[in-house]
Amino acid sequence: MSLSERSGSAALLDAQAIRKSFGRTDALQGASMSVAAGEIVAITGPSGSGKSTLLLCAAGVLRPESGRVTYDGQLLDDLGEAERSRLRRRDFGLVLQFGQLVPELTAAQNVALPLLLDRHDKAASFAAARSWLERLDADELADARPGEMSGGESQRVAIARALVSGPRVIFADEPTGALDTVNGERVLQVLLDVARETAASLVLVTHDNRVAASADREIVLRDGCNEQRVDV
Ligand SMILES: Nc1ncnc2c1ncn2[C@@H]1O[C@H](COP(=O)(O)OP(=O)(O)OP(=O)(O)O)[C@@H](O)[C@H]1O
Ligand SMILES: [Mg+2]
Incomplete structure (x- = not known):
């Protein structure tokens, strides 16, 4: 599939215009991300730009204050807690940044x-x-x-x-952050291989340019907003 076909294909998971605050911190101020079935997307940006928060909103762990998250055509907001956790358990695989x-x-x-x-x-x-x-x-x-x-x-x-x-969507927040270079590359390769073998979508949050370069598309965040979208 070509990149233009990819970006033209319907999103399996789509988070649009997401706002989320923690107290007085506006973590997300209208950020968006989407991933098509089988697509590999990297989310990058400086520390504190909202990468983890966007991933958690897209995965249905956090509820945004405004914006829409749809998965497979279904609005996550329409689901109750039990349905959301079932969805996370069956369709989503989450690798979080901390414990x-x-x-x-x-x-x-x-x-x-x-x-x-x-x-x-x-x-x-x-x-x-x-x-x-x-x-x-x-x-x-x-x-x-x-x-x-x-x-x-x-x-x-x-x-x-x-x-x-x-899972149909694998979310990985800095999956190689605690690993040395050799192990990091090995683990990244497993994630990429599994995504390709099973036609799962992969959403990778990373600081690492080499990791981002393995993705089909990069979404760059800055101060809780999308900076640009670059096809790589
Ligand atoms: N649970 C929370 N309580 C309070 N503030 C939070 C919480 N989670 C995130 N924040 C704040 O929201 C902003 C965005 O945080 P987020 O963790 O999404 O950034 P990030 O891009 O993932 O950063 P990093 O690269 O350091 O992991 C930051 O200012 C952070 O301090
Ligand atoms: Mg983070």
């Missing part, structure tokens, strides 16, 4: 959790968890708890958990 693993659970239990919550067979859920941990070079961590892992190790476990349910 997201359940501290009391082992890596294998953390990764299996989305499947277990969806009442999948227990043995099959753990088998899937193990194979994702293996793909992220984290199989030796299966029985470790988050408190026993380095930042980079928990990041790889969190990525395994985001991928285990076969």
Whole structure:
């Protein structure tokens, strides 16, 4: 598919004119992002420009004060909390910037959790968890708890958990932030490969120009607004 066809294709996920404040901080002041099915989009911009907030609004974790988020033609605002969390569990895979693993659970239990919550067979859920941990070079961590892992190790476990349910949209906030260059490249490659293999969309928040260069399209934020859209 050519880039012009891509940008012309209908968005699977579309967040338009999003405003979100925290107290007196206007984190987003009308920012927008969209991603088509199978498209890989990078969100970049300086620290504090609203990247994580936009990702969380698009993923239905935060409710914006104004603006519209639609997924597969459905307005997220029309969904109740239970429907939103089911959507996040089944259709979205989220890799957040900070602590997201359940501290009391082992890596294998953390990764299996989305499947277990969806009442999948227990043995099959753990088998899937193990194979994702293996793909992220984290199989030796299966029985470790988050408190026993380095930042980079928990990041790889969190990525395994985001991928285990076969999401249609993968959101990754600085997925290589806690990793050294070699591991960062390896993990990025896994995310790109999985997105391509499963025709999932991938929304990557990053400071890293090399990571952004792997995307089909870059969305640049500055002070809570879109600075420009560049096809790469
Ligand atoms: N939960 C929160 N409570 C208060 N302020 C917040 C919260 N989350 C974000 N902010 C503020 O909103 C603005 C945008 O934050 P956001 O985390 O989206 O930026 P970012 O682009 O992801 O930055 P970074 O690159 O450092 O991760 C910042 O001024 C931040 O301090
Ligand atoms: Mg952030």
